[in-house]
Amino acid sequence: MESATLTVTDGLAVLTLNRPQAANALDLSLKTALLDGVRAIAADDSVRAVLIRAEGRNFCVGQDLGEHADALSTTPDRAMDTVAEHYNPLISGIAALEVPVVAAVQGACVGAGLGLALAADVVVAAESASFATAFTAIGLASDSGLTRTLVDAIGAVRTRAFILLGTKISAAQAQDWGLIAQVASDDEHAATAEAIARRLAGGPTAAFAAVKELVAASLPSLEDALERERVAAGPLAATADHRGAVEAFLAKRRPDFTGR
Numbered sequence: 233m234e235s236a237t238l239t240v241t242d243g244l245a246v247l248t249l250n251r252p253q254a255a256n257a258l259d260l261s262l263k264t265a266l267l268d269g270v271r272a273i274a275a276d277d278s279v280r281a282v283l284i285r286a287e288g289r290n291f292c293v294g295q296d297l298g299e300h301a302d303a304l305s306t307t308p309d310r311a312m313d314t315v316a317e318h319y320n321p322l323i324s325g326i327a328a329l330e331v332p333v334v335a336a337v338q339g340a341c342v343g344a345g346l347g348l349a350l351a352a353d354v355v356v357a358a359e360s361a362s363f364a365t366a367f368t369a370i371g372l373a374s375d376s377g378l379t380r381t382l383v384d385a386i387g388a389v390r391t392r393a394f395i396l397l398g399t400k401i402s403a404a405q406a407q408d409w410g411l412i413a414q415v416a417s418d419d420e421h422a423a424t425a426e427a428i429a430r431r432l433a434g435g436p437t438a439a440f441a442a443v444k445e446l447v448a449a450s451l452p453s454l455e456d457a458l459e460r461e462r463v464a465a466g467p468l469a470a471t472a473d474h475r476g477a478v479e480a481f482l483a484k485r486r487p488d489f490t491g492r
């Protein structure tokens with residue numbers, strides 16, 4: 233089964249996360265397939281809008297921690313290379329798309345999954361969806377551009393508390409904070425997101441590109457945030473807190489943080 237699928241019809245590219253059996257956790261196969269999909273979209277002049285969606289109960293629960301635990305034990309010095317090889321080019325690739333990008337979110341949208349959703353221009357969430365960063369729960373700080381996209385959306389004060397406290401918020405709270413554009417019923421969110429994406433695919437594409445360029449130019453650099461996050465991830469991956477927290481998650485027990 234393909235970890236992600238891409239279809240393009242009538243100018244709308246639909247990129248689907250397809251690991252529902254693993255809550256769309258980002259393993260190497262899914263990260264690679266998403267990167268390939270975004271690059272194919274960027275190279276396809278027929279695409280006028282993008283919908284990013286996911287199969288199953290959860291949009292994306294972030295990095296696959298089983299794969300991460302393996303990497304930490306077998307290739308510890310390279311475990312965080314995936315940030316530079318996959319996460320950063322994926323987020324910057326989505327953000328660099330000149331056409332409008334809609335994300336349809338249901339269930340858990342966590343960690344790099346949240347980064348993926350916030351790289352889109354319009355997020356439509358099912359009312360039962362939830363949003364969390366999860367990084368500090370496993371001894372990490374942030375990545376996937378969230379130290380810029382979250383600050384842009386909800387401000388530095390809320391972002392700091394959101395990440396430090398590892399809060400999980402509802403779709404209604406996310407909309408109230410200005411984190412997402414729209415909430416729809418669980419039954420209607422997928423159709424609502426697709427209808428918005430199809431409307432954008434039939435709209436003034438050049439004007440939409442200008443809107444995205446003008447708004448991006450008014451903000452601090454996403455690339456700089458991604459690079460700072462990448463540099464910060466390496467030392468954290470080497471901490472006993474990070475490794476112990478990943479093992480604890482997989483063993484379904486609470487981590488014991490020692491501060492080292």
Ligand SMILES: CCCCCCCCCCCCC[C@H](O)CC(=O)SCCNC(=O)CCNC(=O)[C@H](O)C(C)(C)COP(=O)(O)OP(=O)(O)OC[C@H]1O[C@@H](n2cnc3c(N)ncnc32)[C@H](O)[C@@H]1OP(=O)(O)O
Pocket residue numbers: 254255257260293294295296297298299300301303304310311312313314315340342343344345364365366367369370372374375465481
């Ligand atoms: C050469 C190749 C090398 C490859 C290198 C790989 C190393 C990668 C380096 C990492 C880089 C940094 C990573 C980056 O920061 C991005 C991140 O995303 S960090 C954050 C990662 N995500 C999490 O920590 C979330 C963990 N999950 C949760 O907090 C909760 O599961 C939830 C998402 C809030 C949902 O909670 P619930 O609804 O209660 O559901 P469950 O907890 O019972 O989960 C259901 C089921 O799914 C499994 N699962 C959930 N999340 C993950 C996950 N991230 N990875 C793997 N599996 C996950 C969970 O275990 C349950 O499984 P089951 O018990 O039902 O089998």
